[in-house]
Each structure stands twice: as structure tokens, then as C-alpha cells.
Amino acid sequence: MNNHSGRQLGRPVESQIHAGSLFFGRPKIEVSRSKTSIMTDASYTFDDLTVVMGTYNESDAITSVLTDIDRVTDGRADIICVDSSTDSTPEIAREHGATVIEQPPRGYGYAVETALSAAETPVVVTTDCDDTYPMDSLPRFLELINDGYDIVSGDRLYHGATAMPVLNRIGNAVFAVVASVLVGERVHDTTTGMRAYRRHVIEDIDWTENTGLSAELLLRPICRGYRTREEPILYTERLGETTLDPIDGGFAIAKSILTIGIEERFGITLTWEYQQRDEAHHQVLDPAQLF
Ligand SMILES: Nc1nc2c(ncn2[C@@H]2O[C@H](COP(=O)(O)OP(=O)(O)OP(=O)(O)O)[C@@H](O)[C@H]2O)c(=O)[nH]1
Numbered sequence: 001m002n003n004h005s006g007r008q009l010g011r012p013v014e015s016q017i018h019a020g021s022l023f024f025g026r027p028k029i030e031v032s033r034s035k036t037s038i039m040t041d042a043s044y045t046f047d048d049l050t051v052v053m054g055t056y057n058e059s060d061a062i063t064s065v066l067t068d069i070d071r072v073t074d075g076r077a078d079i080i081c082v083d084s085s086t087d088s089t090p091e092i093a094r095e096h097g098a099t100v101i102e103q104p105p106r107g108y109g110y111a112v113e114t115a116l117s118a119a120e121t122p123v124v125v126t127t128d129c130d131d132t133y134p135m136d137s138l139p140r141f142l143e144l145i146n147d148g149y150d151i152v153s154g155d156r157l158y159h160g161a162t163a164m165p166v167l168n169r170i171g172n173a174v175f176a177v178v179a180s181v182l183v184g185e186r187v188h189d190t191t192t193g194m195r196a197y198r199r200h201v202i203e204d205i206d207w208t209e210n211t212g213l214s215a216e217l218l219l220r221p222i223c224r225g226y227r228t229r230e231e232p233i234l235y236t237e238r239l240g241e242t243t244l245d246p247i248d249g250g251f252a253i254a255k256s257i258l259t260i261g262i263e264e265r266f267g268i269t270l271t272w273e274y275q276q277r278d279e280a281h282h283q284v285l286d287p288a289q290l291f
């Protein structure tokens with residue numbers, strides 16, 4: 001361990017993700033280790049935090065999600081929703097005081113990247129707007145950012161994620177193993193929607209993925225030496241219908257993980273693939289809404 005506090009080349013020496021073991025089970029989370037090894041002068045509060053999300057017909061869930069954020073942060077965190085809905089989601093978001101940016105429904109990654117770019121605070125947290133992620137974990141995520149981490153990634157699988165469909169659970173476990181081999185660090189949940197980032201990480205990297213953006217937002221920073229850790233979170237059943245097709249979406253994420261791994265490991269850009277991003281992989285696509 002060392003006391004580097006800036007961006008490092010090579011492997012993230014403070015990363016709690018690998019914790020010395022690539023294949024021998026889940027690493028023990030050692031918070032005290034990070035507290036003694038990482039030097040930072042910033043101490044952020046909820047006034048320095050924006051929670052961002054894509055929203056696509058989430059009227060069943062959005063009230064609960066936004067109310068939880070306000071309750072946990074005492075109304076101090078900014079909220080940005082990038083919305084592509086045809087239901088009342090954007091009106092509900094505005095009523096709750098969220099900033100709403102409207103965008104055609106082009107997929108998860110387009111929405112989340114727009115939302116991340118719109119945030120102005122030094123700390124940004126992503127979530128899905130489906131009530132699956134625990135906003136009660138926001139204080140812990142902020143604490144870990146203040147401990148010096150650039151990224152804190154919610155690990156849904158640590159507690160079993162029994163609310164997750166079995167197919168998704170198996171897929172996520174496989175993604176994690178493949179990604180771990182590719183990036184050379186043990187990761188456990190590459191597609192989680194809940195993470196905290198220091199905003200400079202978002203600004204430093206050119207993002208290329210759509211459905212696979214969540215994996216990209218974790219894997220490229222790991223490969224580039226940002227201080228990253230996974231934090232166990234509880235995952236609950238979704239309110240409202242899923243927007244993403246698990247099969248098509250799963251293949252898109254697998255392709256993203258392979259591409260990111262190859263690009264980062266070998267320092268190449270697979271331009272043949274990224275002249276344009278993958279499509280939305282929504283469950284029900286309404287062609288009239290696409291442009
Ligand atoms: N603005 C916008 N948001 C989107 C789009 N596609 C998905 N989202 C949002 O992105 C988040 C993730 O989508 P989910 O449907 O939860 O996908 P998932 O988490 O893979 O699937 P579940 O396990 O069912 O939650 C949700 O908050 C969606 O509303 C889109 O095209 N535009």
C-alpha cells in the first residue's frame with residue numbers, strides 16, 4: 001500500500017476490489033485499511049452530491065426513489081433525471097424538485113451519460129429509478145468517497161440478490177468472472193446501477209458504451225488506476241416493469257466487457273465497433289419514439 005492520492009498509472013494499488021485474490025472468493029472489505037492509506041483533504045457533504053438517473057416510464061417507482069433520496073440527504077442532494085418517458089414520470093420528478101432533462105429513449109447508457117455530464121457537484125451517484133437500490137446507503141458511499149476512493153460501487157451479489165431474476169443473477173456472476181480475468185482484478189458486480197464517483201473520473205474518460213455503460217464506468221477506471229472499491233448493498237424487487245430486455249441486453253453487456261477489457265489491456269481502440277453505440281435493447285420498443 002502507499003499514500004498516492006492522485007490518479008495513478010498501472011493497477012489501482014488501493015483498490016479494495018482485488019484485495020489480493022483473483023479467484024479465491026470474495027475479498028474481505030477492510031475500511032480501516034483505506035482510512036490509513038489514502039490521503040485526501042476534501043470532506044464532502046450531501047450539499048456536494050448529485051444523484052442522477054435515467055427514467056423511462058418509471059411512474060410506479062419514482063416517487064419512492066426521490067422521496068428516499070430527500071429523506072436520507074435531508075433534501076440537500078441535487079437530483080437529475082434524464083427522462084424518455086411517455087407516462088407521468090417527468091411531472092412527478094419536477095414536482096419533487098428534480099432537474100429533468102428530456103431525451104429520446106435511446107438506451108440506458110445515453111441517458112446516464114447525459115445525466116452524469118449535467119451534474120455540477122464534486123460527487124455524483126448513479127441509481128436506477130426503479131426502487132431496487134438502497135438510498136439508505138448514500139451516507140456510507142459518501143463516507144467512502146471522503147476516505148479517498150474515486151469510485152464506490154454497490155455490490156448487489158454480496159448479500160445474494162435474491163430479488164434479482166435468476167437469469168440476471170447467473171449472468172452477473174459470469175460477467176464478473178470474465179471482467180475479473182480481463183482487467184486482472186477481482187470484481188463482483190460489474191453491472192450495478194448504484195455507484196458514487198468523484199466527478200473528475202467521469203470527465204477524464206471518454207465513454208463509449210450504451211447498455212454496457214455501467215460495466216464500462218467500473219472497468220475502465222480500474223484499468224487506469226483510479227481508487228475503486230465495491231461496497232455490499234441490499235437489492236430489492238423492482239417497482240414497475242423492467243425497461244431492458246435481459247437477453248439482448250445481456251449480449252450487449254458481454255460485448256462491452258470483452259471490448260473494454262481488450263482495449264484497456266492492449267491499449268487499442270476497436271474503432272470498427274464504436275463508430276456508433278449499440279441500440280437501446282428495450283423490452284418494448286416504440287419505433288415512433290426513436291429518431
Ligand atoms: N432516459 C432513459 N432512461 C432509460 C432508458 N432505458 C432505461 N432507462 C432507465 O435506466 C434505468 C435502468 O433500467 P432498468 O429497466 O432498471 O434495467 P435493469 O436494471 O437492467 O433491469 P431491472 O433488473 O428490471 O431493474 C431505469 O431507471 C430506466 O428507467 C432510456 O432509453 N432512456
Ligand SMILES: [Mg+2]
Pocket residue numbers: 128129130132193
Ligand atoms: Mg434496474
